[in-house]
Amino acid sequence: MATNTLIKLTNLISKLPDEDLNTLYEMACSFFAGHLSTDNPNCPYCNCSHIVKNGHKCGKQEYFCKGCGKTFVSTTKTLMANSHQPREVWEEVIKDTLSGDAISFTAKRLGISHDCVFNMRHKFLLAVCQLQTENGECLSDVSELDETFVLDSYKGRKLPSFVVRKARKHGAKAEKRGISKEYICICTGVQRKGCAIAKTVNRAKPSSKELQEIFGNRIENGTLILCDGLKSYHSLEKSTGCSVKDINTETVKDFYNLNTVNNFHSFIKGRYEFYRGVATKYLNRYNALFSLAYRYTADKIEWICHQLLDVSCSSRHISCKDVKSSGLLVI
Numbered sequence: 439m440a441t442n443t444l445i446k447l448t449n450l451i452s453k454l455p456d457e458d459l460n461t462l463y464e465m466a467c468s469f470f471a472g473h474l475s476t477d478n479p480n481c482p483y484c485n486c487s488h489i490v491k492n493g494h495k496c497g498k499q500e501y502f503c504k505g506c507g508k509t510f511v512s513t514t515k516t517l518m519a520n521s522h523q524p525r526e527v528w529e530e531v532i533k534d535t536l537s538g539d540a541i542s543f544t545a546k547r548l549g550i551s552h553d554c555v556f557n558m559r560h561k562f563l564l565a566v567c568q569l570q571t572e573n574g575e576c577l578s579d580v581s582e583l584d585e586t587f588v589l590d591s592y593k594g595r596k597l598p599s600f601v602v603r604k605a606r607k608h609g610a611k612a613e614k615r616g617i618s619k620e621y622i623c624i625c626t627g628v629q630r631k632g633c634a635i636a637k638t639v640n641r642a643k644p645s646s647k648e649l650q651e652i653f654g655n656r657i658e659n660g661t662l663i664l665c666d667g668l669k670s671y672h673s674l675e676k677s678t679g680c681s682v683k684d685i686n687t688e689t690v691k692d693f694y695n696l697n698t699v700n701n702f703h704s705f706i707k708g709r710y711e712f713y714r715g716v717a718t719k720y721l722n723r724y725n726a727l728f729s730l731a732y733r734y735t736a737d738k739i740e741w742i743c744h745q746l747l748d749v750s751c752s753s754r755h756i757s758c759k760d761v762k763s764s765g766l767l768v769i
Contacts, residue, residue, distance in 0.1 A: 479749040482515045483508050510749070517565055517746045519755040523550070523558065529743055531558045536731050536739070538709050561756040563723035564765055565746050566730055568754070578658040581629040582699035583665045585644060586706060587621040591715040608714040617642075622718055622769070624706065624725060625652050628699045634732045636706065636725040638767055646673035654678065664694060705732050719766045 454462065478489040478501060486505030493500050498511040513519050518528055527548055534544040545555040589612060592598065597605055603613055603620065612620040625644050627635040635656055639648045649670050657663070659679035665671040667684045675682050688694035706728050710716060716724050746754050756764075 479512070480751070481505060481508065482510055482749050482751055482753075485751045512749060514749055515751075515753045515755050516749060517561055517754045517756065520757070521558075523554070525747055528558065528747055529739070531555060532562055532742060532746075533739060535559050535562055535727065536734055536742075538712060538731065540713070557758050557761055560720070560723065560761040562746070563720075563727055564756050564760060565754055567723060567726045567765055569745060570726055570729065572752070574655070575633040575635070576656050576658045577627050577629045577633065577635065577653070577663075578661050579629060579632065580662045580664070581627055581632070581657070582696050583625075583627045583653070583663055583671055584696055584699045584703070585623050585625050585668075586703040587617060587623055588707070588710055588721075589715065590620055590622050590641075590718045593715050593717040595717075609711075622721060624721075625649065626699055626702055626706075627653060627656070628702045628732075630698050634702055634729045636702075636729050638721050638725060639769070641769060643668060644670055646670045649674060650677060664696060666696060702728075702732055719768070722767045723765055 451459070451462065478487075478491065480487050481489060481501075481503035484503065484506040486503050488504040489501050490504065491499065492502035492509055495509075495511050498513060500509055500511050502509050513521070518525060521528070527550070530548055531544055534547075541555050541559060542552060544559075545552045548555070589606070592601070597603075612618060614620070619641055621641060622638055623640055623642060623644060624636055624638050625648070635653070637652045639651060644652070650673065653674055654677055657674060657678040657680050661678070661680040663671065663674065663680050663682045664685055665682060667686045672682050674680055683694065685691075685694040685696060709724075709728060709731075
């Protein structure tokens with residue numbers, strides 16, 4: 439049927455005078471420029487580039503995919519899916535989160551509610567966790583591993599029945615001196631002039647099994663790992679092919695040191711104190727943020743917004759239900 443229509447149309451066009459042919463050509467160019475624009479995103483379902491505009495839906499540009507026949511809007515499968523806030527607001531929330539600003543500051547600056555910014559921030563944090571898993575950044579060259587400790591926190595809710603200590607005020611210290619059950623361990627790894635990794639799996643110093651869980655797939659073969667003498671780190675040699683050196687047994691202190699990872703710890707503690715603590719159940723979300731924000735430069739914001747706010751085949755949609763239930767730390 440379509441072939442017959444095309445033949446009839448071709449016959450009609452062939453009978454037109456030159457002036458009308460020129461007019462028809464200009465009209466066709468104008469039509470395709472508006473409907474087959476190269477600015478149209480690829481289909482988030484099949485990645486097809488044969489996309490045409492299909493009106494508007496809920497105030498957003500709708501598109502139709504000629505490949506799979508599905509329709510989508512400019513926020514489908516992005517972090518902004520089902521959100522009432524425009525892209526400009528999302529970009530500002532992302533910038534403030536990376537800069538370490540408080541939720542109340544962002545809410546006041548943008549004129550939106552505290553709960554709205556909270557949900558947007560935690561959707562972003564969960565998306566950062568996804569990005570780190572997908573990108574699989576690995577430590578290489580010369581890297582430093584160590585752990586730091588922060589007080590546990592039940593910020594925003596009453597103490598659970600299994601917690602025997604009294605509630606602390608913001609800025610208060612632990613009841614006992616030294617490392618106790620009140621502290622949460624953050625295992626960290628930093629490549630000198632490279633990426634940073636932070637993750638929590640326990641309260642005490644990490645065991646060999648726990649270090650394998652954190653760093654087993656995050657260290658390249660041949661990497662020189664510097665540590666402070668904890669024997670558990672040596673288990674990484676067999677599984678990753680790295681070389682682990684204890685800085686306490688080396689004499690060349692200008693090279694064998696943990697200055698870089700200690701600087702990362704200072705960065706984490708600074709953010710942690712500014713936030714007046716982070717609820718322990720959300721700690722791994724913030725660990726992903728600390729890893730990204732450490733050595734963060736403003737030119738990364740464009741890449742991050744492209745990854746999370748532009749339509750692509752990778753689903754970035756995170757619901758408010760996910761904020762309450764996904765990626766929570768239970769220890």
